[in-house]
Amino acid sequence: MKGVFITFEGIEGAGKSTQAKMLHNYFIEKNIKSVLTREPGGTALGKKIREILLTPTEDYFPPKAELMLYEADRNIHIHNIIKPNLENGINVICDRYTDSTLAYQGYARGLDLKLIENLNSIATEGLKPDITFLIDIPVEEGLKRILNTREKDRIEDEDLSFHQRLREGFLEIARKEKDRIYIINGLKEINEIFNDILEILKKRYII
Numbered sequence: 001m002k003g004v005f006i007t008f009e010g011i012e013g014a015g016k017s018t019q020a021k022m023l024h025n026y027f028i029e030k031n032i033k034s035v036l037t038r039e040p041g042g043t044a045l046g047k048k049i050r051e052i053l054l055t056p057t058e059d060y061f062p063p064k065a066e067l068m069l070y071e072a073d074r075n076i077h078i079h080n081i082i083k084p085n086l087e088n089g090i091n092v093i094c095d096r097y098t099d100s101t102l103a104y105q106g107y108a109r110g111l112d113l114k115l116i117e118n119l120n121s122i123a124t125e126g127l128k129p130d131i132t133f134l135i136d137i138p139v140e141e142g143l144k145r146i147l148n149t150r151e152k153d154r155i156e157d158e159d160l161s162f163h164q165r166l167r168e169g170f171l172e173i174a175r176k177e178k179d180r181i182y183i184i185n186g187l188k189e190i191n192e193i194f195n196d197i198l199e200i201l202k203k204r205y206i207i
């Protein structure tokens, strides 16, 4: 039997990593095989790409170069982690995936959405998540949470309008793919959000 492919998406500081980790721990406690991974940087090669993508640089970083690096990271990730685990019946929980590219490089940066969809499909070799949780919070709240914990990276350092377009982009993507993407209110308390996620997984017969 194949594993279930679950992705978490959202703006900066939405609480995706927190919920992805909680779900992974839940599976492990229930003796359900699970792998927790992320993009960019889910593989050894991907970690090098992540560093290039997120470290501030003096060079002009063309949006298309940025896009192709995210897609290269994804293709390496698909071959080394995502597909092999799913094929071995292991659930894969991925912190960010193709919707992030559409939202960041497409809706926020302004690259052509069709171009991104094509590259997403090449990078993933057609593999879509079974279910996606979009943790939604206002931009100001997400950035506040990040500033409470660490320094902003290259992308978090974009202006407020970039982050607003990003949030709207994610919501638009979710409206277009209602069967796959569930919008979760990220302003709730951490355990309450996790319970909302478990309820949806139960309803979908995933747990």
Ligand code: T5A
Binding pocket: 010, 011, 012, 013, 014, 015, 016, 017, 018, 019, 038, 039, 040, 070, 095, 096, 097, 098, 100, 101, 102, 104, 105, 145, 146, 149, 155, 156, 186, 187, 188, 189, 190, 193
């Ligand atoms: N990117 C990525 C692209 O541009 N294109 C792409 O194709 C892809 C894949 C990756 C960057 O790359 C970009 C997006 C990103 O800019 P990242 O590290 O994966 O970077 O993404 P971040 O959003 O930066 O990850 P964060 O860890 O900062 O945000 P999370 O995961 O949403 O938030 P989390 O869970 O770490 O929580 C942040 C803080 O809030 C608290 C947590 O304890 C933590 O302190 N928190 C809550 N506080 C109150 N209430 C809640 N419900 C809370 N939930 C969490």
